[in-house]
């Protein structure tokens with residue numbers, strides 16, 4: 468029986484990785500019936516990074532993990548759990564987390580994947596938080612990694628322009644209530660699903676028939692409307708659960724699916740855009756990687772600082788939606 472001690476999961480390191488190959492809107496317009504103007508106006512996206520030949524999702528995740536470990540200053544052998552949020556695993560099995568474990572040499576860890584599509588990183592963070600709070604793990608690598616370029620139909624202008632590849636990682640460490648950092652860390656996570664709306668956003672690969680590889684299918688307008696409503700619910704929940712208001716928050720790190728969705732949330736909650744961390748213009752939608760990549764960017768350039776209150780929110784296929792409050 469583990470002793471009943473209150474613990475908090477504190478962020479010790481952050482890392483990110485974008486593959487070097489970059490595709491601009493103008494590049495897309497050479498093969499698709501689209502324009503830079505349309506993509507920028509409707510999505511805010513200007514470019515996206517995609518896998519190079521020979522690269523796979525676990526390669527992106529491993530690079531982000533190495534940077535997060537270096538940032539934390541932790542020996543890889545002290546990591547006891549790796550959770551990877553992904554919908555684009557290297558293979559149906561083994562888990563991409565196990566591939567990352569081998570690539571970074573984290574031989575003392577156990578490793579598994581979480582699939583909650585674009586909400587995946589917050590789901591993975593929540594899972595890691597439970598292991599840390601119960602004492603089942605002391606140090607955890609949480610990674611959001613996706614290579615959406617593997618599953619979009621590059622001939623479909625309605626989806627091909629929206630996605631990109633990348634990975635971001637956090638190193639979390641459990642501290643108990645006697646520790647000086649106990650007030651920092653993950654204060655709450657809130658996870659929601661509604662499987663009835665599966666047809667709004669899905670990949671039509673059928674492993675039973677495996678006739679041919681499937682692609683992302685999306686009812687864009689419906690997803691857009693759902694996003695504003697469901698993200699709103701997730702943000703309201705995280706604020707009320709922690710008894711705080713928008714004014715108490717230093718940074719909002721939203722999932723990056725569309726600049727217009729982020730602006731919609733900003734208007735609805737009267738959150739100044741200066742408090743929103745935005746990467747969608749340069750990364751496009753990297754699914755589970757958007758939030759940790761944005762955290763990496765904003766921590767590296769000095770916007771997010773120690774003790775800042777950071778709200779994370781996301782919505783994606785499933786449908787799934789989620790939020791979290793992290794004191795950095």
Ligand SMILES: CC(C)(COP(=O)(O)OP(=O)(O)OC[C@H]1O[C@@H](n2cnc3c(N)ncnc32)[C@H](O)[C@@H]1OP(=O)(O)O)[C@@H](O)C(=O)NCCC(=O)NCCS
Pocket residue numbers: 500501502505506509510585624625626628668685687688689690691694724725752782783784
């Ligand atoms: C996909 C999205 C950008 C489309 O923007 P929109 O303003 O809703 O545009 P619509 O889908 O209504 O399409 C408007 C027109 O643009 C066209 N269009 C679609 N993609 C286009 C493209 N890449 N280039 C040019 N025209 C395009 C459509 O065919 C449609 O033409 P029509 O009016 O002749 O029928 C937007 O709906 C969106 O971002 N949805 C949410 C996406 C999301 O969050 N996905 C991930 C969830 S994690």
